[in-house]
Amino acid sequence: xxxxxxxxxxxxxxxxxxxxxxxxxxxxxxxxxxxxxxxxxxxxxxxxxxxxxxxxxxxxxxxxxxxxxxxxxxxxxxxxxxxxxxxxxxxxxxxxxxxxxxxxxxxxxxxxxxxxxxxxxxxxxxxxxxxxxxxxxxxxxxxxxxxxxxxxxxxxxxxxxxxxxxxxxxxxxxxxxxxxxxxxxxxxxxxxxxxxxxxxxxxxxxxxxxxxxxxxxxxxxxxxxxxxxxxxxxxxxxxxxxxxxxxxxxxxxxxxxxxxxxxxxxxxxxxxxxxxxxxxxxxxxxxxxxxxxxxxxxxxxxxxxxxxxxxxxxxxxxxxxxxxxxxxxxxxxxxxxxxxxxxxxxxxxxxxxxxxxxxxxxxxxxxxxxxxxxxxxxxxxxxxxxxxxxxxxxxxxxxxxxxxxxxxxxxxxxxxxxxxxxxxxxxxxxxxxxxxxxxxxxxxxxxxxxxxxxxxxxxxxxxxxxxxxxxxxxxxxxxxxxxxxxxxxxxxxxxxxxxxxxxxxxxxxxxxxxxxxxxxxxxxxxxxxxxxxxxxxxxxxxxxxxxxxxxxxxxxxxxxxxxxxxxxxxxxxxxxxxxxxxxxxxxxxxxxxxxxxxxxxxxxxxxxxxxxxxxxxxxxxxxxxxxxxxxxxxxxxxxxxxxxxxxxxxxxxxxxxxxxxxxxxxxxxxxxxxxxxxxxxxxxxxxxxxxxxxxxxxxxxxxxxxxxxxx
Amino acid sequence: xxxxxxxxxxxxxxxxxxxxxxxxxxxxxxxxxxxxxxxxxxxxxxxxxxxxxxxxxxxxxxxxxxxxxxxxxxxxxxxxxxxxxxxxxxxxxxxxxxxxxxxxxxxxxxxxxxxxxxxxxxxxxxxxxxxxxxxxxxxxxxx
Numbered sequence: 129x130x131x132x133x134x135x136x137x138x139x140x141x142x143x144x145x146x147x148x149x150x151x152x153x154x155x156x157x158x159x160x161x162x163x164x165x166x167x168x169x170x171x172x173x174x175x176x177x178x179x180x181x182x183x184x185x186x187x188x189x190x191x192x193x194x195x196x197x198x199x200x201x202x203x204x205x206x207x208x209x210x211x212x213x214x215x216x217x218x219x220x221x222x223x224x225x226x227x228x229x230x231x232x233x234x235x236x237x238x239x240x241x242x243x244x245x246x247x248x249x250x251x252x253x254x255x256x257x258x259x260x261x262x263x264x265x266x267x268x269x270x271x272x273x274x275x276x277x278x279x280x281x282x283x284x285x286x287x288x289x290x291x292x293x294x295x296x297x298x299x300x301x302x303x304x305x306x307x308x309x310x311x312x313x314x315x316x317x318x319x320x321x322x323x324x325x326x327x328x329x330x331x332x333x334x335x336x337x338x339x340x341x342x343x344x345x346x347x348x349x350x351x352x353x354x355x356x357x358x359x360x361x362x363x364x365x366x367x368x369x370x371x372x373x374x375x376x377x378x379x380x381x382x383x384x385x386x387x388x389x390x391x392x393x394x395x396x397x398x399x400x401x402x403x404x405x406x407x408x409x410x411x412x413x414x415x416x417x418x419x420x421x422x423x424x425x426x427x428x429x430x431x432x433x434x435x436x437x438x439x440x441x442x443x444x445x446x447x448x449x450x451x452x453x454x455x456x457x458x459x460x461x462x463x464x465x466x467x468x469x470x471x472x473x474x475x476x477x478x479x480x481x482x483x484x485x486x487x488x489x490x491x492x493x494x495x496x497x498x499x500x501x502x503x504x505x506x507x508x509x510x511x512x513x514x515x516x517x518x519x520x521x522x523x524x525x526x527x528x529x530x531x532x533x534x535x536x537x538x539x540x541x542x543x544x545x546x547x548x549x550x551x552x553x554x555x556x557x558x559x560x561x562x563x564x565x566x567x568x569x570x571x572x573x574x575x576x577x578x579x580x581x582x583x584x585x586x587x588x589x590x591x592x593x594x595x596x597x598x599x600x601x602x603x604x605x606x607x608x609x610x611x612x613x614x615x616x617x618x619x620x621x622x623x624x625x626x627x628x629x630x631x632x633x634x635x636x637x638x639x640x641x642x643x644x645x646x647x648x649x650x651x652x653x654x655x656x657x658x659x660x661x662x663x664x665x666x667x668x669x670x671x672x673x674x675x676x677x678x679x680x681x682x683x684x685x686x687x688x689x690x691x692x693x694x695x696x697x698x699x700x701x702x703x704x705x706x707x708x709x710x711x712x713x714x715x716x717x718x719x720x721x722x723x724x725x726x727x728x729x730x731x732x733x734x735x736x737x738x739x740x741x742x743x744x745x746x747x748x749x750x751x752x753x754x755x756x757x758x759x760x761x762x763x764x765x766x767x768x769x770x771x772x773x774x775x776x777x778x779x780x781x782x783x784x785x786x787x788x789x790x791x792x793x794x795x796x797x798x799x800x801x802x803x804x805x806x807x808x809x810x811x812x813x814x815x816x817x818x819x820x821x822x823x824x825x826x827x828x829x830x831x832x833x834x835x836x837x838x839x
Numbered sequence: 840x841x842x843x844x845x846x847x848x849x850x851x852x853x854x855x856x857x858x859x860x861x862x863x864x865x866x867x868x869x870x871x872x873x874x875x876x877x878x879x880x881x882x883x884x885x886x887x888x889x890x891x892x893x894x895x896x897x898x899x900x901x902x903x904x905x906x907x908x909x910x911x912x913x914x915x916x917x918x919x920x921x922x923x924x925x926x927x928x929x930x931x932x933x934x935x936x937x938x939x940x941x942x943x944x945x946x947x948x949x950x951x952x953x954x955x956x957x958x959x960x961x962x963x964x965x966x967x968x969x970x971x972x973x974x975x976x977x978x979x980x981x982x
Contacts, residue, residue: 612932616893619929620848623952627854630956636861649850
């Protein structure tokens with residue numbers, strides 16, 4: 129017998145070894161969890177020789193689904209793809225699975241007998257999670273099985289079961305379950321082997337989970353990379369933000385999104401970028417100005433969570449340190465995304481809910497953006513509601529679920545419409561990370577803009593300074609030129625005066641006529657000197673800003689009549705008629721200075737004209753000034769005299785400039801007359817210019833004065 | 840000495856000429872015509888030139904010239920280089936004066952109006968004697 133027994137043992141070991149090998153190889157070969165699980169249930173069922181082996185996975189809410197199954201010859205109905213409610217495996221039972229590692233119920237009918245024998249026995253159903261946690265395993269296993277569970281299994285047509293928990297990261301991930309329609313006992317060895325196989329499945333789950341995490345992380349990193357690349361691309365920031373918004377919405381499977389940025393400066397308007405179907409408030413208000421969004425930025429509002437570190441370290445800090453820490457964190461606080469799975473369940477959103485009516489939006493995620501203390505805006509992502517479709521194992525009503533065990537596990541399809549979809553923590557993390565990148569890009573752009581503005585201001589100031597310096601240098605040069613010219617112009621008549629006075633003083637005259645001539649020359653030269661000095665003083669006075677004009681209505685026809693009288697002798701003497709054509713009654717001017725200008729221009733006209741006429745004309749017309757037409761008076765003095773080359777006309781307004789050297793010899797003068805006219809006209813808010821068709825063809829000097837004086 | 844006074848202001852020039860004649864006993868003729876200046880200097884009629892810088896309207900070889908330009912032209916012509924030139928100008932500022940002396944290569948300078956005729960006559964005599972005694976050495980004429 130021992131021999132036979134040995135042989136059997138060896139055979140079993142061989143089978144088990146082979147099975148383990150096969151399983152291990154399969155798990156290594158494939159990264160597809162479903163494939164591995166499907167293979168595992170087949171192998172394990174054939175190894176155990178039971179009617180059904182299934183793998184049951186828990187959902188976060190405690191319910192579960194049969195995700196892999198192997199049934200022998202339809203000895204039991206298939207449960208694959210069916211969901212079981214959370215109540216089917218109560219918390220204490222789950223805790224027991226973790227603690228006991230495996231649970232075998234050999235014979236359901238015998239359990240029924242045990243239960244019926246005892247008077248209100250303490251079953252496993254009376255255990256709390258804590259009991260399971262605290263009591264020794266032996267104690268627990270001594271207890272009869274929960275009668276409900278017994279009933280449950282009976283209803284399923286199962287008479288024996290073996291359950292091995294599948295753990296992942298210390299959490300109950302799922303169960304490996306073997307059911308048999310008959311009572312069945314397993315050897316310790318067999319159970320150990322199944323446990324080994326279950327461990328292999330656990331490894332596969334861990335690997336799959338790692339793989340999924342890695343893939344998820346890679347996908348997230350790729351998105352973050354793509355978006356950071358975009359954020360630093362040379363496109364205009366508005367285009368970048370729009371593209372990034374679209375990317376973020378798509379990557380978290382949102383239906384729409386918006387990026388709201390506060391006005392950067394006090395006078396700047398807020399910016400809003402949108403993507404997808406937006407909720408709209410009836411009064412054209414923006415969502416972001418509502419209380420919910422605004423509360424996200426205020427420090428003590430509920431949605432706001434301070435930086436995690438505060439929680440992590442606060443216990444280690446004394447009161448004072450904590451205060452300091454809080455303060456320092458407050459000044460560098462970060463915001464977390466605030467996720468709302470179901471906007472209709474969030475009381476703070478009540479006031480803006482009308483905006484969402486008639487929109488399929490069900491969830492939202494808000495990432496407040498801030499830089500240091502400065503709030504920048506909000507990144508908001510919307511998600512539409514979804515329809516869920518779950519196939520339950522048996523129909524149950526929530527009311528009697530706990531009291532009565534379901535009699536049928538026939539598949540029952542539950543279709544739920546308009547369901548909220550939870551935001552997964554990876555999605556929230558991703559949005560937080562993208563929000564940070566977005567903040568950086570916005571700040572970088574603002575700094576860049578700021579720096580650019582500063583640079584432009586500096587450049588403009590430099591330019592202004594350069595212009596001012598050139599102007600000052602030019603003014604200084606002109607002043608020195610003027611001084612030099614003045615000195616020269618004064619010296620010439622002075623030289624004549626002195627020469628002839630010396631001749632007189634020395635008595636170097638031969639006869640009384642010569643004596644008289646010397647006296648006359650000296651006198652005229654001295655007189656000329658006075659004229660020049662007066663002109664120079666006038667210019668100096670204007671230049672120094674000490675020449676003040678008093679603008680008042682001046683009767684122009686009357687003033688022109690006075691001028692006519694003044695020049696009548698000259699007109700008669702030279703036989704040149706003076707024609708006055710005055711079509712203006714009044715002009716805004718300083719009477720004394722206007723007369724000085726007119727006299728100067730008429731004196732020039734007569735001086736440089738030998739024949740023909742001198743004509744004064746005054747008209748009113750409209751002139752475009754600063755975009756709007758303004759009435760102006762134009763007075764022109766035209767002669768038929770020597771004229772001037774058209775290109776030299778403007779030069780005559782420069783001090784001491786005359787048309788050419790011969791002018792002085794023939795006509796005298798200082799070359800200051802037109803300069804003074806120009807300055808005076810400009811002081812009265814007008815302009816002056818000179819026109820001549822050319823030498824010998826007459827000259828017209830025209831000046832314009834505004835009718836309404838400039839304030 | 841025969842002096843040529845170049846000035847465009849005839850009245851002023853006549854006064855100056857008369858004073859130089861009566862005070863220094865030199866013959867002074869007046870002109871502001873560049874070609875006449877060159878002709879008379881080349882013909883050897885002139886012992887010294889009194890040159891006003893500012894002679895507006897004067898043209899020489901097709902362009903407008905100043906007294907300083909004419910002085911330089913005379914100094915650079917072998918036939919006239921020896922003739923002493925005294926610049927007379929109303930541009931009396933020191934910087935202007937230096938620039939003019941440099942440009943004209945003149946021998947002397949006199950500000951206008953002439954207040955000290957004794958000094959001017961002394962300069963005329965000195966430059967005239969040098970020019971006469973050292974006619975072989977062209978450089979001696981330069982003050």
